[in-house]
Amino acid sequence: MSERRFFSRDAGNFRPSAIRAFAKLINDPNIISFAGGVPNPETFPADELADIAARVIREKRAVSLQYGPTRGLARLCESIAAICRARSIDCSADDVLVTTGSQQALDLIAHVILDPGDVVLVELPTYIGGSSSFYARSAELAGVAQDDEGIIPASLREVASRLRGRVKLLYTIPNFQNPSGRLMTQARRDEVLAIAAEHDFLVIEDDPYGELVYVDGADTTPLKSRDRDDRVIYLGSFSKVLAPGLRCGFILAPRALLGTLEIAKQAADLCSGTLDQSIVDEYCASGALSAQIGKVRAFYRQKRNTMIEELARHFTGRATWTSADGGLFTFVTMHGDVDTAARVEEAVRGGVAYIPGAPFFVDGSGRNTMRLTFAKEGEGKIREGVARLAGVFAATTDER
Numbered sequence: 001m002s003e004r005r006f007f008s009r010d011a012g013n014f015r016p017s018a019i020r021a022f023a024k025l026i027n028d029p030n031i032i033s034f035a036g037g038v039p040n041p042e043t044f045p046a047d048e049l050a051d052i053a054a055r056v057i058r059e060k061r062a063v064s065l066q067y068g069p070t071r072g073l074a075r076l077c078e079s080i081a082a083i084c085r086a087r088s089i090d091c092s093a094d095d096v097l098v099t100t101g102s103q104q105a106l107d108l109i110a111h112v113i114l115d116p117g118d119v120v121l122v123e124l125p126t127y128i129g130g131s132s133s134f135y136a137r138s139a140e141l142a143g144v145a146q147d148d149e150g151i152i153p154a155s156l157r158e159v160a161s162r163l164r165g166r167v168k169l170l171y172t173i174p175n176f177q178n179p180s181g182r183l184m185t186q187a188r189r190d191e192v193l194a195i196a197a198e199h200d201f202l203v204i205e206d207d208p209y210g211e212l213v214y215v216d217g218a219d220t221t222p223l224k225s226r227d228r229d230d231r232v233i234y235l236g237s238f239s240k241v242l243a244p245g246l247r248c249g250f251i252l253a254p255r256a257l258l259g260t261l262e263i264a265k266q267a268a269d270l271c272s273g274t275l276d277q278s279i280v281d282e283y284c285a286s287g288a289l290s291a292q293i294g295k296v297r298a299f300y301r302q303k304r305n306t307m308i309e310e311l312a313r314h315f316t317g318r319a320t321w322t323s324a325d326g327g328l329f330t331f332v333t334m335h336g337d338v339d340t341a342a343r344v345e346e347a348v349r350g351g352v353a354y355i356p357g358a359p360f361f362v363d364g365s366g367r368n369t370m371r372l373t374f375a376k377e378g379e380g381k382i383r384e385g386v387a388r389l390a391g392v393f394a395a396t397t398d399e400r
């Protein structure tokens with residue numbers, strides 16, 4: 001008997017992550033991996049977190065081991081509002097909903113906003129966890145082109161006009177996007193907001209990487225800071241600056257929407273883990289976060305510089321890549337008709353792993369692209385790994 005006949009329509013539209021399949025290829029320590037998508041554990045302030053954890057469990061058990069408010073612990077909401085104000089967003093604790101990672105925020109928003117067949121506009125390429133949340137509500141996804149300045153306004157206008165009346169959401173990651181590593185310019189952000197108003201859709205601004213900046217002068221000011229007509233739902237996360245295992249993210253949204261998201265969250269999990277929240281709360285209250293962010297930036301900056309240098313050495317004339325002025329990724333586009341997915345196994349046999357880019361493109365394009373993270377390996381291995389990668393793509397830029 002097949003249980004599938006009992007499944008919901010939404011379950012019929014679930015899509016497993018196409019990139020998880022590659023994870024099993026990269027567990028071998030002899031393989032230099034540019035394939036991961038996770039922060040480096042060396043950046044986690046483990047001793048401080050261990051001390052805080054012991055303290056909140058012993059001394060604050062009625063909070064840290066108890067159910068908590070669905071909105072999130074009150075002082076943590078205050079700290080999050082302060083973090084957002086420092087990012088030029090005018091807000092207070094009443095605008096905040098703590099979520100179980102920003103991934104839950106994506107799921108809750110999709111649940112509250114989307115009916116089957118509604119259209120979500122996403123960047124080409126986009127974060128797979130975002131597209132999975134929208135597919136899981138039986139939405140249709142339409143891709144919007146990007147260049148090195150971010151979303152191309154003409155493309156956004158064209159797609160929004162073509163699908164007029166069906167578009168409810170645009171999902172964008174303006175700061176050091178996963179997977180492309182790009183930073184959207186402020187001028188483009190203004191145009192995106194204007195087009196959203198013109199075509200009357202909401203914008204999810206997902207910003208887990210905005211603090212991970214490696215160059216001077218990168219302007220990461222969120223769209224949300226200029227959201228005059230309450231269109232932008234802003235998402236943040238402690239995963240990339242503190243530790244993703246703490247599963248602590250947040251939504252900043254117009255208040256009417258926030259109330260409904262809160263009800264959706266009650267149904268999902270009553271509240272995010274109070275032990276995780278208590279640890280993040282104490283960490284923020286101790287004032288240690290800004291020094292931690294400084295350390296994380298310094299940790300990744302050199303790795304990023306090394307990878308960009310090595311790409312220039314080995315791939316100039318054969319590919320282009322994004323400058324990764326922040327975040328965890330650079331995105332490589334091979335010249336010519338190269339299918340990066342077809343070469344993964346050969347690369348792994350040659351001792352290097354990457355993520356082929358096509359799964360990040362909802363329109364089926366991107367077969368000549370790949371995502372590389374510089375988060376995992378040390379500088380020596382990054383040099384060696386890029387050289388190995390060059391070997392894999394050396395023979396030809398034409399498909400074999």
Ligand SMILES: Cc1ncc(COP(=O)(O)O)c(C=O)c1O
Pocket residue numbers: 037100101102103104127129173178206208236237238239244247248249
């Ligand atoms: C763009 C983007 N959004 C959301 C997430 C999910 O992060 P969290 O750990 O906060 O759920 C990730 C994780 O990699 C991401 O890259």
